[in-house]
Amino acid sequence: MSAPIIAIDAMGGDFGPHCIVPASIACLAEYPSLHLVLVGQSELIESLIARHSGVDRARLRVEHADEVIGMDDQPAQALRGKPDSSMRISLELVRDGVAQACVSAGNTGALMALSRHVLKTLPGIDRPAMVTAIPTQAGFCHLLDLGANVDCSAEHLYQFAVMGSVTAEALGTVSPRVALLNVGTEEVKGNQQVKLAASLLQQSQGLNYIGFVEGDGLYRGEADVVVCDGFVGNVLLKSSEGLAAMIAGRIEVLFKSSLVAKMVGTLALPLLRRLQGELAPAKHNGASFVGLQGIVVKSHGAAGPEGFKSAIRRALQEIDENLPERLQGRLEEHLS
Amino acid sequence: MSAPIIAIDAMGGDFGPHCIVPASIACLAEYPSLHLVLVGQSELIESLIARHSGVDRARLRVEHADEVIGMDDQPAQALRGKPDSSMRISLELVRDGVAQACVSAGNTGALMALSRHVLKTLPGIDRPAMVTAIPTQAGFCHLLDLGANVDCSAEHLYQFAVMGSVTAEALGTVSPRVALLNVGTEEVKGNQQVKLAASLLQQSQGLNYIGFVEGDGLYRGEADVVVCDGFVGNVLLKSSEGLAAMIAGRIEVLFKSSLVAKMVGTLALPLLRRLQGELAPAKHNGASFVGLQGIVVKSHGAAGPEGFKSAIRRALQEIDENLPERLQGRLEEHLS
Structure with missing residues (x-):
């Protein structure tokens, strides 16, 4: 299979890019075929990347996003009021096939609402679930x-x-x-x-x-x-x-x-x-949203770099297993 | 106030009278004014009491009950099929003013159904709760x-x-x-x-x-x-x-x-x-049914003698505080 690419909402969580950027760089070192797209305020993200030496920039891209969804934002606000949020752009990268998974430590309600809106649910699924x-x-x-x-x-x-x-x-x-x-x-x-x-x-x-x-x-x-x-x-x-x-x-x-x-x-x-x-x-493993036409992993808002790395690993595992397609096949058997 | 009298369903719980009788006798020693009525198969209970010396029988009465509610019995079965269960007779002792509280380690659903049926709820309360x-x-x-x-x-x-x-x-x-x-x-x-x-x-x-x-x-x-x-x-x-x-x-x-x-x-x-x-x-403290016209304490089914003693202590405290009357007074304020 081709090299896995994961879109990272770099702005979410209690610690934001200060935790997510180092965790992402550590994962790149751990998985030599992994590619990451860090989505968020590019200047801040670049300055945080610059603190690390030996980063393989061929596998680490930064995509700018003007807006950030706050931990207190309502799902409706995230959906309608912030078209250029880092969370939404990360999900759109998955929808457009640029990335195979999205990882975010942001606002859970907003992430679920945006995931449903951007990626849509699998046929036969009314509501995605978090597992x-x-x-x-x-x-x-x-x-x-x-x-x-x-x-x-x-x-x-x-x-x-x-x-x-x-x-x-x-x-x-x-x-x-x-x-x-x-x-x-x-x-x-x-x-x-x-x-x-x-x-x-x-x-x-x-x-x-x-x-x-x-x-x-x-x-x-x-x-x-x-x-x-x-x-x-x-x-x-x-x-x-x-x-x-x-x-x-x-x-x-x-x-x-x-x-x-x-x-x-x-x-x-x-x-x-x-x-x-x-x-x-929850802090250490990450949770998946299942039932969507794409892979979304939610890292705990209070997760540190280790927790965020676990969430990236979970996304990688789901990419390896091609979870959404596998789900769709089984859903057709069960819900027909 | 007069000496507290507690009706004990001696047959309930995973360990039954073999746990409940010694726990009851220990409580009599601990609380010199406490009176207990042990309800259940009198021959078995008497034989278990006989193993202890120095029991103050003036404060320990045995009331025979022919039937036992099993841990798997349905509430409806407990209500209609077993009129002479130890659980029911214990509750009737409270209803009739013979005892001021009932303690049971038996089937929770049956105890709730029988409590509502025998003791009735306080005015304004649709359903008793377990706390x-x-x-x-x-x-x-x-x-x-x-x-x-x-x-x-x-x-x-x-x-x-x-x-x-x-x-x-x-x-x-x-x-x-x-x-x-x-x-x-x-x-x-x-x-x-x-x-x-x-x-x-x-x-x-x-x-x-x-x-x-x-x-x-x-x-x-x-x-x-x-x-x-x-x-x-x-x-x-x-x-x-x-x-x-x-x-x-x-x-x-x-x-x-x-x-x-x-x-x-x-x-x-x-x-x-x-x-x-x-x-x-749950194993150690006992839980109360509140919202009834009487005091009912549920001991955990898997409670040992220490747990059952805690449940008796909780019943004593509720008698001391006159909990049902106090509740009724406050409910009249709140729900009027």
């Missing part, structure tokens, strides 16, 4: 939706299940076990949408649907793909992030509570830091 | 609903907010900060119910409503009372339980990964065990 891999006792599971859709019908949940299954497969899981997130595992449990989605999934062919999973079962690794509406997924992801941070904080306090504890703590800290990294999946 | 205290960076917060109601309207969320606020106050928080759980903190975020509930709460008087809180903000301690529908609350609570267990497991593995780590681990283990206890709130 990421979160760690479990058994490895990890793909959770979707994470907040793109706060009011979901049973059909939407069914589409998410198909998309999640194909994504998990593309990323290396054989015959992924697909489950619906619910408040109990018995058939009568749950709200209307979940019960209806369950009956749709039971009738579906070619999906390894295993039934309901609860919040604790998810972390026990009972499923490879866990499906829920965006409200629930967002709460689950963010509360997990908050709980992991709280536990890390408590452990530090614990290890300062006495002299012995302090000594133990000094020894244990590197181990615990490693764990903490694993447990902030 | 527990979960640990945060700042102390703890009262989260409701936890699964009793999976499809909630804005009015239900509003009622939960009022009930949560009064409960937090009764349990010692001055002017509790009340927040709605949402996928963002901006006004436009969220699903229809949450947005509508927000406008109801903004108009309300006498509630310290502070707006939206996200999953991570909850664990940062941004609110004292966090309101959500039962689907979301159940997922949040169970996934937090699962994540805390996973982290504890990972820490143990981490501390066995090398000789140094093993030594550190041996020293750190007691500290970490303490933390783990704090982080399994």
Whole structure:
């Protein structure tokens, strides 16, 4: 295949180009065939590139964009009020075939709205979903939706299940076990949408649907793909992030509570830091928007350079696997 | 006030009377004025009591119940098919004024259905809610609903907010900060119910409503009372339980990964065990059903004797504070 080209929205996220430019340059060094297009305020971006030596400019292009979408901008404003935003131009590069994927750490709502508008959804998909891999006792599971859709019908949940299954497969899981997130595992449990989605999934062919999973079962690794509406997924992801941070904080306090504890703590800290990294999946892994005619990876707004590099790696993997085409093929089987 | 009397459903939970009888006897020793009525299969319960010496039988009565509600029984079955269940008779003791509270570790759905049927809701309350205290960076917060109601309207969320606020106050928080759980903190975020509930709460008087809180903000301690529908609350609570267990497991593995780590681990283990206890709130604290004409505390099905004792303590505190009457008074102000 030809060399992968990724369009990078260089202006998004809490840290903007000061984080994204170094992360991008590091990825170029890591992947010798990778090409990047950094989209944003070209003067600023060029000045940040100039701080690095030995950058292969044949593989790093800067595309100017006049406007920046703020973290507080409404999706409607991003769609109609800022035609020259770095985010939009990055997506247009994908639409026009100049790049094969877009990575942004910007405003999630705006990125979703612009992605739908610029790239369009795949046939049969009403709404794209946001999916990421979160760690479990058994490895990890793909959770979707994470907040793109706060009011979901049973059909939407069914589409998410198909998309999640194909994504998990593309990323290396054989015959992924697909489950619906619910408040109990018995058939009568749950709200209307979940019960209806369950009956749709039971009738579906070619999906390894295993039934309901609860919040604790998810972390026990009972499923490879866990499906829920965006409200629930967002709460689950963010509360997990908050709980992991709280536990890390408590452990530090614990290890300062006495002299012995302090000594133990000094020894244990590197181990615990490693764990903490694993447990902030959103910050570290990037999330994909699936169901679009193109690859869009969302890096966490608060991600540092390491997190942003992970998002670029995820985009590369999806390019390698040709995820949108693969999805389209499977969707035709499932939703026909 | 007169001596508190609590009716104990001795048959519920994963461990049944083998856990509940010793926990009950321990509480009698701890609270010299407490009276308990153990409801269930009297022969079995008596034989378990007989294993203990020095039990003050003047404060411990056994009430026979022929039937037991299984953990898999449907609420409808519990309501109509088992008129002589230990759970139902325990609740009837509260209804008839024989006891001031009921504690059960049994089937949550059945307990909620029977509680509503036997005790009835307070005037103005459509649905009782399930509330527990979960640990945060700042102390703890009262989260409701936890699964009793999976499809909630804005009015239900509003009622939960009022009930949560009064409960937090009764349990010692001055002017509790009340927040709605949402996928963002901006006004436009969220699903229809949450947005509508927000406008109801903004108009309300006498509630310290502070707006939206996200999953991570909850664990940062941004609110004292966090309101959500039962689907979301159940997922949040169970996934937090699962994540805390996973982290504890990972820490143990981490501390066995090398000789140094093993030594550190041996020293750190007691500290970490303490933390783990704090982080399994449902197992350890018990949850209250609020909005009923009586006090009902649900102990976690998998709770051991310590967890069941906590549930009895919570019931005692609610009796002390006369929670249902206090709630009724405040509901009249808020919902009139």
